[in-house]
Amino acid sequence: MEPDLIEIFGSYMPYKITDDTWVISFMNGSEYMYLLEGNEKALLLDTGYGAGNLRAFVERLTDKPILVANTHYHPDHSAGNGEFEEVMVSENWEMDAPSLESPQGTPFDISRLPNPDYKKAVIGDGDLIDLGNRVIKVLDVAPAHCNSSLFFYDEKSEMIFVGDEFEAGQVNLFDNSNNPDAPYDVRQRLDNFKENALKIKSLRTRYILPNHNGTPIAECYLDDFIGLVDGIYSGESKIEDKLNHKYIEMDPKAPTLCRVRYGNASIFINKELLMSVYGKRD
Numbered sequence: 001m002e003p004d005l006i007e008i009f010g011s012y013m014p015y016k017i018t019d020d021t022w023v024i025s026f027m028n029g030s031e032y033m034y035l036l037e038g039n040e041k042a043l044l045l046d047t048g049y050g051a052g053n054l055r056a057f058v059e060r061l062t063d064k065p066i067l068v069a070n071t072h073y074h075p076d077h078s079a080g081n082g083e084f085e086e087v088m089v090s091e092n093w094e095m096d097a098p099s100l101e102s103p104q105g106t107p108f109d110i111s112r113l114p115n116p117d118y119k120k121a122v123i124g125d126g127d128l129i130d131l132g133n134r135v136i137k138v139l140d141v142a143p144a145h146c147n148s149s150l151f152f153y154d155e156k157s158e159m160i161f162v163g164d165e166f167e168a169g170q171v172n173l174f175d176n177s178n179n180p181d182a183p184y185d186v187r188q189r190l191d192n193f194k195e196n197a198l199k200i201k202s203l204r205t206r207y208i209l210p211n212h213n214g215t216p217i218a219e220c221y222l223d224d225f226i227g228l229v230d231g232i233y234s235g236e237s238k239i240e241d242k243l244n245h246k247y248i249e250m251d252p253k254a255p256t257l258c259r260v261r262y263g264n265a266s267i268f269i270n271k272e273l274l275m276s277v278y279g280k281r282d
């Protein structure tokens with residue numbers, strides 16, 4: 001029997017974490033999109049795998065006009081963009097666009113969505129998305145998990161939406177762009193990763209909202225991610241060759257990866273590149 005792809009990739013379970021903020025949980029509760037409502041408009045953060053049934057679902061949650069933005073341009077966050085006429089994206093979206101064509105991309109033919117040539121509205125640091133008595137500030141992200149991440153900061157509600165840059169399971173810090181032309185320097189990625197954590201810590205936040213493996217997460221994860229980077233350079237972070245992750249283990253890159261842990265924080269990264277900086281402060 002063929003697996004039911006809609007059942008796997010396009011079954012959504014919504015719940016509110018505040019009166020005007022929905023979590024749209026999918027992939028058996030391991031992945032999330034968000035719907036932020038203001039007085040006049042709503043903002044959908046991410047569009048899933050492109051199963052084709054997201055827009056109708058979200059329109060049942062809100063009667064406000066829906067703006068759409070991507071936390072980053074990976075297939076499980078942006079493949080459904082073609083359900084909408086316009087999507088706000090990072091200026092670096094093209095660098096990660098080949099990830100949609102990788103075998104781990106999406107199982108759906110997204111050229112069949114209603115707007116395969118949807119308009120991309122580029123947004124970046126300091127841009128404000130006004131939903132009516134609720135303003136979301138866009139923050140640039142130094143490339144770590146990927147090249148095209150943006151943070152979305154709701155200062156009044158003390159919420160920050162962090163995409164895949166931080167999460168409680170593990171952050172993928174290996175090159176996942178599927179783009180041989182995209183730059184990737186392991187030390188730079190690790191430094192950027194730490195810089196992004198410090199940036200969030202400098203903000204007033206009550207809710208840190210990732211897109212995978214539990215939401216919201218406590219600020220102590222950020223401290224552990226900072227410790228993890230420092231611990232790589234000091235040789236104190238723990239390296240494990242066994243990934244213990246069902247899906248990443250299916251990735252052809254899996255044999256080249258390792259898991260690194262520090263406290264509650266964990267990453268997947270290319271082991272050979274990691275060892276080129278492990279225990280080396282500069």
Ligand SMILES: [Zn+2]
Pocket residue numbers: 072074145146164
């Ligand atoms: Zn991602």
